Amino acid sequence: MMQVDLHGGFGEKGRTSVALRSTGSHILLDVGIKVGASGREYYPAIERDIETIDALLLSHAHEDHVGALSWLLAKGYRGPIFMTEETRDEAPATLAHYADAAQLEQFPFPSGQVELFSPGDTLTIGDFTIRTGRSGHVVGGVWFAVENGQANVVYSADILPDSRVFVMDPLPPCDLLILDASYGADPVSGGARADAIATWVAEHPKGCLLPTPLFGRSLELLAVMPKRFAIHASMRQALAVQIAAAGALYPKAVERLKQQLAAAIDWNDGDPLPDCPLLADDGMGTAGPSATLIPLADASNYPVLLTGHLPASSPGDLLHRAGRADWIRMPTHPTLSGNMEIWRKCGEPQVLGHSCTPPMLDELKSHIPSLRADARTGQSLTLLEGKIV
Template identity: 65%
Template sequence: MTLDVELAGGFGEKGRTSVVVGREGQRVMLDAGIKVGATGRDYYPRPLTPVDRLDAVLISHAHEDHVGALNWLLSEGFRGRILMTAETRDEAPATLAAYGEQALVEAYPFPADRIELFRPGDVLDVAGFRIATGRSGHVVGGVWFALEDDGTRVVYCADVVPDSAVFVMDRMPECDLLLLDASYGADPVSGHERAQRIAAWIAERAGGCLLPTPLSGRSLELVAAMPGRFAIHASMREHLLAQIEAVQALKPGMPELLRARINAALDWKDGEALPDCPLLADDGMGRAGPSSRLIPLADAQGFPILLSGHLPAGTPGFELHAKGRADWIRMPTHPTLAGNVEIWEHAGRPAVLGHSCGPDEIARLGEHIPALQSGRRTGDRLVVGQEVL
């Protein structure tokens, strides 16, 4: 049996992550993200299958580059099943409100009544395919997908973190094609070392500093790395504590540690003086949420700013860093080099494609993973099975 794979977004680029897998008569989409910094048609995925012929869309987690195109899918006539975890369902409306086109958000609101829930670890029957899921290590409720049909299996990592200090990642099965989270290319620096660098940077700024961060995922990684007292934007508290209640997603001891640190954190509200300690505020780029107001405020007052994730061109974080007015230390929330090599080896050293990074980075990763096809791009279609790729 062979499977068709359409690279609908995120290949040779960062953002609008989306893959369509199917066979004659059945097609499922795995993730439907947007591309921050792009405009017009390039903001959305580019599936080769017409949207109204997709049987289902499965969402790995609620970050904008994986769920932000859901309103667009509905506007294009998508009528199929929509599957995600409860945590993703709870977070997705806020993501869509922040990153979706306002006209589409209003005309095609989040379809709460159509959402089908599953739990990480469940095996799903969707359009005749057997789809296994597992915890991603990236965010609470985040998953990877392993789609199988008559002995042919495609594994789509979505966003995973093999060496997270906070979250659990389940091992993925062997497969014929691995769609790897290549967000960091061949970056060899471990998450533990990066966390130490961030803690040292914070400790050197006794008068306080601003750390923009996504509301889920990296926020808890930063809380775990904090060297002392810190503040959070008051609007984050309830959400952070809710994430910690999903104890099955966290490593042993982490729920207690994170709860104690968040309970001790100061609440900061808009209009108050900037604190004399580290301040966490979402989002990580300054494009939405409290950080969209805090980044220009901190910059105007000479309050140190540390960015720790992806910075799409044109975002406030990107602009400040380019001008030398904000520092950047990556807090890994995707696999570094050793993690991706290990994922590939555990998957049986199959054929590999990498998503969520540009051509130069994917080429460097290919120097370490011989089976990586670094020339694949969004818009390509391939066949997996008896005639692999």
């Protein structure tokens, strides 16, 4: 038997968090925040039993998977925190942008609790054996396959099976697949969207702004930039570190990205907006240089292209809804064909979709019939003899 507690990200986008319980073990997978929410809904719906959690495992350092770490520590968690080296290095910057300032001051990034592993390692925590693999989503990002001798659950976290940049390891067969459903049943491939972004950029030769997360999508966009483009100067070191993690990237992509970064023009705050594409983090305008650049670009009639998730009322969302910014998705999660292939290769198991709204889950269910589209944050499910009961 295995209990699955849905603490965040089910029937919603953000605050992704899942707990798995066995007879004598209790682990937590990710602890994110929900951008655009406030109060209690900003954090995972973990109301009790924090003291019984044996370990926290983090898939990667994006805010919707790690942003509530200081909150969890403030609630009393003192156990080990398993993550890759890259996640350890990136998480403090994410917390600086998205954690409550008072909580972060009292409970900063807990280096003493961190236990490192590498993608591909197998961990043993209590009753659980946990396999890991590269996610294809970001350098150092992983999925988790958890089994206790009675049930086998795969938590994909954020994955991308058809990236031109990042390598994703195949997910193993399982009884329950907790799948990255961020895009629902979107049928357009990542390659087609990347080509569309390159075309849009070419159509704006006098300059344009592309807000992007510092980690992950930034490399996908870097790969499709023309010969002459700019980056916010503060991004350069982080981009270089990601490109140096060659084991997470395709060899051809590494060479392309090295050449692109070497050619990129550094843009600094206070400089005139450049007459070429400009990449700046983050992707929503809620933090980082883009929080200043998006309103500056708007006031200057400087074209803006948004390429990812836009939480309601975020600066990027408001600009797009006002018709003053374009949007073309640069996929960093699976589209329909990718998720269907993953489901088949996992043995067509029962499925829960995370990071997805209810209407999009209903649409995805028409393609993946074993998807439980009614699963919601706050629910607990039980796997018994490989079936949800």
